[in-house]
Amino acid sequence: MSHKRIPKRKAAIAAGSVVALGAAAILLPNAMASQDNSSTDAAPRTMKATDASDLAAQLQGQLGQAFAGSYYDSASRQLVVNVISGDNNVVAQAKKAGAKVREVSNSLAALKAGAQTLKAKATIPGTAWAVDPKTNKLAVTADSTVTGANWDRLTSTVKSLGDGMATVKKSSGTFKTLISGGDAIFAQADGGTVRCSLGFNVKASDGSPAFLTAGHCGVAAKQWSDSQTGQPIATVDQATFPGNGDFSLVKYDDPNTQAASEVNTGEGQAVQITQAADATVGEQVFRMGSTTGLHDGTVTGLDATVNFQSETDPNGVDTVTGLIQTDVCAEAGDSGGSLFTQDGAAVGMTSGGSGDCTSGGETFFQPVTAALQATGATLGDPGAGAGDQGGAADQSASAGDQAGGGDAVGGGDASATADPSATASDGSGDQSGAGAGDQSGAGAGDQSGNGAGDGSSSLTETH
DSSP: OOOOOHHHHHHTTTTTOOOSSOOOOOOOOOTTTOOOOSSSSOOOOOOOOOHHHHHHHHHHHHHHGGGEEEEEETTTEEEEEEEETOOOHHHHHHHHHTTEEEEEEEOHHHHHHHHHHHHHHHHHHHEEEETTTTTEEEEEEEEOOOHHHHHHHHHHHHHHHHOOOOOOOOSSSSOEOOOSSOOEEEEEETEEEEEEEEEEEOOOOOOEEEEOOOOHHHHHEEBBBSSTTSSSOOOEEEOSSBOOOOEEEEEESSOOOOSEEEEEEETTTEEEEOEEEEOTTTTTEEEEEEEEEEEEEEEEEEEOOOOOSSSSSSTOEEEEEEEEEEEEEEEEEETTOOEEOSSEEEEEEEEESSSTTTTOOOOOEHHHHHHHHHHTTTOOOTTTTOHHHHHHHHTTOOHHHOOBBOOOOOOOOOSSSSOTTTTGGGOOOGSSSGGGGBBBBBTTTTTTTTTTGGGGGGGGOOO
């Protein structure tokens, strides 16, 4: 793979996602290799999560109303499909396709009707709900702010749905959008500096270079920079928040910007992003955020509705629908950051959640596929222009200079030498060492061939 040299700031932008703050991403060979056993018997096939997602979509179309959801069993590496009891032909059809079949009582239509009831009667700040195919119920969550009359209102609404339709649990944290605290991209807005994480580099519908990030970031500010004190280098083209999603398309101001389609995972390693994929309940996913670095977890729900407390109206609520729910931790500043799979599929961008990376919590992500469809954008070219392959980084660049394009401010190797001219005001990254481009002296594009896309390695979690 060849790389064209680009200016140091563009090289950092080209990295396409944020790097871990001092947490090393270790790569393991062939951890999720596909085993596509195309047998003609009824035994469930083993498959990758992305293949399971494709099969689930296929079966949903074939089975119609008998299809009641699905999830990926990561232990057995099988797709589990829920079907409504009583139709042996449907069961046989799903088994023949290679799925493991489970007969359940709640149809998807009934569960979605229950979600509509919750929306109408219990849209309370600090609540969320999503279909949980593992339990064949609606999983309703209330954060620590839901108390008193609001808690009574929520639980009575859930009870009205009938037995076996929903579960309610309390979260110790508070649902909030994660939009502050030492991130890779910066903007000036009323009240001070706004900082978010870049999700994925893309091409806009007119062919110009752009990136996706969270919609609430795009709503908060129009112009974005790659350093806290730098000039804007990208301008919001489209933004959706609240409503049906939380995503924005931000176009680079320089049409010659070369923005690689990859996630920089730190220590000179990257995962090439080769496709966008729908999330599957039960699959393992990785999240990059410049506040907390690299973390992994599991998709727990799809088409989630989250009711954030409005940041502009003390008595209001910002409802966002269509999100992915996970148990991956996140903290303030991780908004917009990449959610992806081990084999290089872009899945989502961080929206918000509760908890932190010490105690855990619930987190919600904007599906990449929906954002691409809504904006007309497409994923960029893997590895294009991510810096000099094997070349030395510009040692004169400060951590702030290297931040951008999803690279954490100062999110480089913790052992790297910081720019002595950098100050704390340059951003959180200046306090942890060199910027993304200074990874062990290698440029952002110096990935030593270790991206998951080359088949030689894959990610493992860091905690």
